[in-house]
Amino acid sequence: xxxxxxxxxxxxxxxxxxxxxxxxxxxxxxxxxxxxxxxxxxxxxxxxxxxxxxxxxxxxxxxxxxxxxxxxxxxxxxxxxxxxxxxxxxxxxxxxxxxxxxxxxxxxxxxxxxxxxxxxxxxxxxxxxxxxxxxxxxxxxxxxxxxxxxxxxxxxxxxxxxxxxxxxxxxxxxxxxxxxxxxxxxxxxxxxxxxxxxxxxxxxxxxxxxxxxxxxxxxxxxxxxxxxxxxxxxxxxxxxxxxxxxxxxxxxxxxxxxxxxxxxxxxxxxxxxxxxxxxxxxxxxxxxxxxxxxxxxxxxxxxxxxxxxxxxxxxxxxxxxxxxxxxxxxxxxxxxxxxxxxxxxxxxxxxxxxxxxxxxxxxxxxxxxxxxxxxxxxxxxxxxxxxxxxxxxxxxxxxxxxxxxxxxxxxxxxxxxxxxxxxxxxxxxxxxxxxxxxxxxxxxxxxxxxxxxxxxxxxxxxxxxxxxxxxxxxxxxxxxxxxxxxxxxxxxxxxxxxxxxxxxxxxxxxxxxxxxxxxxxxxxxxxxxxxxxxxxxxxx
Ligand SMILES: CCCCCCCCCCCCCCCC(=O)OC/C=C(C)/C=C/C=C(C)/C=C/C1=C(C)CCCC1(C)C
Ligand SMILES: [Fe+2]
Numbered sequence: 001x002x003x004x005x006x007x008x009x010x011x012x013x014x015x016x017x018x019x020x021x022x023x024x025x026x027x028x029x030x031x032x033x034x035x036x037x038x039x040x041x042x043x044x045x046x047x048x049x050x051x052x053x054x055x056x057x058x059x060x061x062x063x064x065x066x067x068x069x070x071x072x073x074x075x076x077x078x079x080x081x082x083x084x085x086x087x088x089x090x091x092x093x094x095x096x097x098x099x100x101x102x103x104x105x106x107x108x109x110x111x112x113x114x115x116x117x118x119x120x121x122x123x124x125x126x127x128x129x130x131x132x133x134x135x136x137x138x139x140x141x142x143x144x145x146x147x148x149x150x151x152x153x154x155x156x157x158x159x160x161x162x163x164x165x166x167x168x169x170x171x172x173x174x175x176x177x178x179x180x181x182x183x184x185x186x187x188x189x190x191x192x193x194x195x196x197x198x199x200x201x202x203x204x205x206x207x208x209x210x211x212x213x214x215x216x217x218x219x220x221x222x223x224x225x226x227x228x229x230x231x232x233x234x235x236x237x238x239x240x241x242x243x244x245x246x247x248x249x250x251x252x253x254x255x256x257x258x259x260x261x262x263x264x265x266x267x268x269x270x271x272x273x274x275x276x277x278x279x280x281x282x283x284x285x286x287x288x289x290x291x292x293x294x295x296x297x298x299x300x301x302x303x304x305x306x307x308x309x310x311x312x313x314x315x316x317x318x319x320x321x322x323x324x325x326x327x328x329x330x331x332x333x334x335x336x337x338x339x340x341x342x343x344x345x346x347x348x349x350x351x352x353x354x355x356x357x358x359x360x361x362x363x364x365x366x367x368x369x370x371x372x373x374x375x376x377x378x379x380x381x382x383x384x385x386x387x388x389x390x391x392x393x394x395x396x397x398x399x400x401x402x403x404x405x406x407x408x409x410x411x412x413x414x415x416x417x418x419x420x421x422x423x424x425x426x427x428x429x430x431x432x433x434x435x436x437x438x439x440x441x442x443x444x445x446x447x448x449x450x451x452x453x454x455x456x457x458x459x460x461x462x463x464x465x466x467x468x469x470x471x472x473x474x475x476x477x478x479x480x481x482x483x484x485x486x487x488x489x490x491x492x493x494x495x496x497x498x499x500x501x502x503x504x505x506x507x508x509x510x511x512x513x514x515x516x517x518x519x520x521x522x523x524x525x526x527x528x529x530x531x532x533x534x535x536x537x538x539x540x
Contacts, residue, residue: 009420010451011356016470016499017449018353020529021065023055027525030076030083037519039080039509040491042482047075047493047507048141048162049474049533050150053088055349058101064109064281065347065529069094070138070158072150072165073495073530075507075521078538082507082521089150089158090167093136105134109281109348133181135170140184140532144194145217145224148536153198153246154181162536176228178202179210184532185247185319187433192216194224197248197257200233201266207236209245211255211297232302234295240266244284244342249323249332251434253300256323256332256376259293261286261314261340286340288314294376294409296330310376310399312409314340316367321425321458324436329392330376333414333440333458335423337367346448360419363447369421371440371456372411373397380407394459414458421445422454424475424532428487431480439488441476441512450474450529453494453508455515464515466508471498474530478512479537488512493535495527496520 052068055061062068070089075082088094096104106112112132135156141148149157149171159168173179182198189195194214201207214228234257236242241263249256262284269283294310297303321333337343346366351359375397377389388398389407397412415422424443427433438459444452444467452467453476466473476492484490492510503522511518 010446010467012359012446012449012451012470013356014470015356017451017472019499019504019526020472020497021055021349021353022526022528023068024053024071024086024526024528026053026071026087027085030074030085031523031525033075033082033084033507033521033523034503035080035082035519035521037509037517039077039082039519039521040481041080043077043479043491043509044079045077045535045537046162047077047477047495047533047535048148049073049495049530050138050141051528051530052138053086053528054094057097057103060103061349062103062107062110063348063350064107064344065349065352066138066344067107067110067136068138068528069097070136070150070152071528072141072160073527073533074162074165075493075495077521084505084507084521084523084525084527085165086527087165089137089160091135091137091158092170093134105132105136106279107134107136109279111277111279113276138531140534142186142188142194142534143536144214145192151184153184155179171225176225177210177212178230179212182212183245183247187248187250195231195250195255197245197255199242199245199264201242207239207242207266209234209236209242209257209259209295211248211257211302232297232304234297234304235306237290237293238263238287241285241287242266246318247320249320250299251323251325251330253298253325254323254330255297255299256320256330257295257297258317258320258332258334259295260317261288261290261292262316262342263287281344284342284344286342288340290314292317294332294374296376308376308380309406310409311406312374312411314338316340316343318343319423319425321371321440322427322432322434322437324434326392326436328378329390330378331392331395331436332374332376334372334374335421335425335442336370336372337421338370339367341367343367352448359449360447363419366448368419369416369423369445370413371415371422373414373458374409374411375399376409377407414461415456415463419447421448422456426476426478428478428480428490432487437487439512441478441492443473443475453492453510453515455488455512466510466515466517468496468498470500471496473508475532476510477533477535479535486513491518495530497527499526
């Protein structure tokens, strides 16, 4: 561990990060690891993570970071021993690509072309058959009831066996719910209910964001998905252009949705899709004028609070950190990127695999990251126009009622460093989700390259970090110590790739209080980049 200053920029002239964007083979059986240090005796379970693993099919490359075929990874911890396993998800996208040795289903930034072997008539019909939406579930894995699902952001989720990593079943959410897709970042209540948000393109081109609820495991053993429902519908600020949504906030009594100026041009999406060479990335556009809108709904009864229109300047947001209620305010902490230019435009594999100088050059043009706190007053009175309505003693965030009835928000900056993002945030979720809290852990992105793990105290803005030379960590998951007293009493789990090492990847176990290494379990293979995941404790 080195570099005590979080804003000290570490250089990567050897470009070792390129290794995490290369294709690997799946394993037939788990690999042993070499454990150094001491693993906590209570840590027994599986770290499951998703990411891209196959970055080309035959001679056809995938172009974007979010296109590679989904690979599920598992580090299994049991009585001080650790194994590592990985399998490709048998999605339709993967199975058909393998069979035809070409990209068959269009991915986020890579279009599929019709089979050159088909005659001109069947190719014509393939174009106009409509959209074949991808089921490439590379983004996350989480439980619904007793089952585990690997997910992307479309309507297809894939049930997997968390022990064998085998693919079990493809599920179409449209069979149960009125949504076109949902995020890969649901919230889970203490009772096991799962909440999520997704775009809904309704009849007559009506547009909305639907918040859905999947109930907890059912006493009769039936699939909770069968009882899922839309609990509240939030309106779209633009008629044909819903915003891209990657996550949302949930407090004890409210849902918070941040409508960002990165828009999906629906007309383009529906019309141009059948044209040769179009992919999802082609259907996004930035609205430079609309800024960012916050929407709030109550949870019980679920209802949209339409009277307050919360506005602020333009930013991209992918990850909500946490949101909670305090003294009549909703506090919303976010990982933001300034401006309306879409951050995903900078995540093409050609950018990520470039030489270090080029990586830095391209990140200079991209939106700049900042961790921000916004505070939304719940009770607003007309006579308070022009005044700052936020009276929470501990924040400089403001909210001012304007003559048009909207409330203009200005944030408090919790963390900022030039081209140094604090992203992929994780909190002590079971204890702090929706509640006032102190700590968030994140992946430090240096010009988009993940090269450190950071702990941020959102009350003092103090940071601590873990970093090692030529090492590329993943999102750190927080696992609390059983019977923990303090919020940060627990460990962080992260997969780290260190290309030059004898065993070039390891599971890193950090003491979350001190951010010091407790143990690492090293394995003799490169592990490609992973996006999100979950920890499944062993059940007796
Ligand atoms: C771990 C280190 C990574 C290295 C660099 C990362 C830089 C990150 C900078 C910002 C943070 C971004 C986080 C994003 C994380 C993520 O996992 O994103 C993956 C998202 C994917 C794959 C989204 C897919 C969405 C699809 C296919 C949506 C399809 C749709 C539309 C576009 C409109 C119509 C509906 C439909 C079909 C759902
Ligand atoms: Fe995400």
